[in-house]
Amino acid sequence: MTIVLGDNQYxxxxxxxxxxxxxxxxxxxxxxxxxxxxxxxxxxxxxxxDNSNVVPTDTQKNTVFAFAKEAPMGEIEEFALRLAxxxxxxxxxxxxxxVSIEEFLWDRxxxxxxxxxxxxxxxxAEKRLTTSTCTKDAAWVVxxxxxxxxxxxxxxxxxxxxKDRYTTLEETRDRVLATAVVAxxxxxxxxxxxxxxxxxxxxxxxxxxxxxxxxxxxxxxxEMGSTVLESRPDIxxxxxxxxxxxxxxxxxxPFGLENHNEVFYASDRPYGLIEGTVTRDxxxxxxxxx
Numbered sequence: 001m002t003i004v005l006g007d008n009q010y011x012x013x014x015x016x017x018x019x020x021x022x023x024x025x026x027x028x029x030x031x032x033x034x035x036x037x038x039x040x041x042x043x044x045x046x047x048x049x050d051n052s053n054v055v056p057t058d059t060q061k062n063t064v065f066a067f068a069k070e071a072p073m074g075e076i077e078e079f080a081l082r083l084a085x086x087x088x089x090x091x092x093x094x095x096x097x098x099v100s101i102e103e104f105l106w107d108r109x110x111x112x113x114x115x116x117x118x119x120x121x122x123x124x125a126e127k128r129l130t131t132s133t134c135t136k137d138a139a140w141v142v143x144x145x146x147x148x149x150x151x152x153x154x155x156x157x158x159x160x161x162x163k164d165r166y167t168t169l170e171e172t173r174d175r176v177l178a179t180a181v182v183a184x185x186x187x188x189x190x191x192x193x194x195x196x197x198x199x200x201x202x203x204x205x206x207x208x209x210x211x212x213x214x215x216x217x218x219x220x221x222x223e224m225g226s227t228v229l230e231s232r233p234d235i236x237x238x239x240x241x242x243x244x245x246x247x248x249x250x251x252x253x254p255f256g257l258e259n260h261n262e263v264f265y266a267s268d269r270p271y272g273l274i275e276g277t278v279t280r281d282x283x284x285x286x287x288x289x290x
Contacts, residue, residue, distance in 0.1 A: 005046050009098075011036035012060040019068045027118040030073050031104040034080075036060045038087055040095040053093035060087070075194035076101045077141050080132035088134040096135050096288060102146075103128040125149075128198060129184065133288050140289035143194070144184035144238075145202060151178035151245075154261075156214040174261055176247035177214055181205060181240065185228060186289050188236035197232050204231045217244050217274045225278025237279035237286070244272030 012035070019030040038060075044050035064083065073079045080099040087097035105123040108115040130143040156177035161169075183205060187197075208227040214220045225238045247264040 005043055007039075008042060008046065009037045009039040009096075010042070010054075010057070011038050011098075012057040012064075015061050015064045017064060017068055019073055021072070025117045029106055029120060030068075030076075031106060032076060032079075033102045033104075034064045034083070035100045036064075036083065036087065037098045037100075038091075038094050038096070039098075040091075041093040055087065055091055055094070063087075075198075076103050076128065076130045077132065077143060077192075077194040080130050081134070081139060081141065081190070084132040084134035085139065088136055096133065098131060098133045100131040101129070103130075131184075135288065138287060139190060140287055141187045141190060141192075142184050142289050143187070143198060143201075144182070145198075146182045148181040148183070148202070148205070149178070149245075150181060150206065150209050151176065152210060155212075156220075158216060176261075176264060177217070177220070178245040178247060178266075179209070179217065179220075180243040180245060181224075182242075183224075183228075183238060183240050185232075185235045185238040186283075186286060187234055188284050189234050192234045197234060200231050201228045201235065201238075204228045217242055217272065218276070221274055221276050222278060225276070229278060229280060236283035237277060239277045240275065242274045244274060246271060 015034045015036075017030075017032050017034060019032075021028045021030070036057075038055065041053055044052065045054050063086065067073075067079070067082060067086075071082075080101050084097040084099040087094050087099075104127060106120040107123050109119040109121050110116070111119070125147040126149075127146050128143075129145055130141065133140045133142075153176055154174055156175050157173045158175060159171040159173065161171075183201075185201060204227040205224050208224040209220060212220055212223040221240050221242055225240055228238050229235055246267045248267060249259055249261060250263045250265050252259045252263065
């Protein structure tokens with residue numbers, strides 16, 4: 001029997017960086033966590049303890065902070081590409097560098113009806129995402145969002161499913177539809193307008209959810225993905241993961257009350273998990289994007 005080392009990677013996870021950009025009294029902030037994963041010729045470190053090819057994870061962390069200072073961060077896609085290209089091109093042993101960034105969104109606080117120049121309020125749990133993957137001669141960008149929570153109080157039904165002796169769910173023509181969205185989309189090009197693309201893709205997801213009369217959350221997923229692709233020709237494919245956050249009508253008859261889809265028990269778990277990919281038939285190959 002021969003034992004061999006399989007696929008491996010390593011890196012620095014979740015470096016939390018806050019960058020303040022000062023333009024006189026007006027400040028802007030970028031609040032991100034950066035995760036780096038390097039793959040390459042690291043067999044000697046695993047097998048022999050020879051670290052001559054290993055870029056220390058502490059160095060990776062320091063590089064994140066230094067890059068945030070040395071040049072404007074720009075959009076998170078730009079920052080991730082800069083970092084990934086640096087590690088893939090400047091270290092011979094690194095064959096692939098993958099940099100993933102989560103951005104926490106902040107809004108300016110209004111004081112007296114005017115935006116305060118340097119005070120902010122966290123914009124909720126939603127996060128903006130990006131992952132840049134670089135080799136010596138190629139690059140890919142996948143962006144997206146997570147923890148986008150959506151709900152509509154009608155315009156959704158669920159009927160016609162198979163039933164067996166374990167089925168207790170009743171069919172409904174009118175239900176609350178609520179979901180927590182994780183969406184990741186792959187760009188077909190590297191010169192996209194990252195900020196505009198994110199804004200438009202997010203708006204397309206929300207509008208499709210609201211406007212599509214849903215016969216199933218699967219149908220809503222497909223509509224949301226299709227609307228994003230229709231709105232942004234620079235996006236090649238989108239992968240969606242939708243939690244079905246169940247709302248059950250409470251039986252109030254023991255109290256002599258009727259409940260006409262007005263009072264619900266919101267169950268946080270277990271939940272349905274609906275996942276799918278929507279892509280263009282002429283989309284470029286994903287390569288190592290995912």
